[in-house]
Amino acid sequence: xxxxxxxxxxxxxxKQVQDVLARQATIIKNxxxxxxxxxxxxxxxxxxxxxxxxxxERFVRESLMGFWLSLGLGE
Numbered sequence: 001x002x003x004x005x006x007x008x009x010x011x012x013x014x015k016q017v018q019d020v021l022a023r024q025a026t027i028i029k030n031x032x033x034x035x036x037x038x039x040x041x042x043x044x045x046x047x048x049x050x051x052x053x054x055x056x057e058r059f060v061r062e063s064l065m066g067f068w069l070s071l072g073l074g075e
Contacts, residue, residue: 023072024072027071027072028071031071035067035071038067039064042060042063042064042067043060045059045063046059046060046063
């Protein structure tokens with residue numbers, strides 16, 4: 001791949017990443033009223049359900065990942 005093609009692909013990839021980040025920021029802003037209470041309740045539930053710290057961390061991580069995915073923000 002020559003330098004011109006490489007630079008073109010690099011710029012296209014950079015723009016795509018910026019577009020995704022902008023969409024994610026919009027989703028977060030539009031759903032902020034859902035995100036904060038969900039996060040707070042998830043952390044409270046994690047604290048009450050699990051005595052074992054690794055279990056708590058896994059519960060929070062899995063709960064939040066499911067929520068982010070439902071908003072279209074996960075992988």
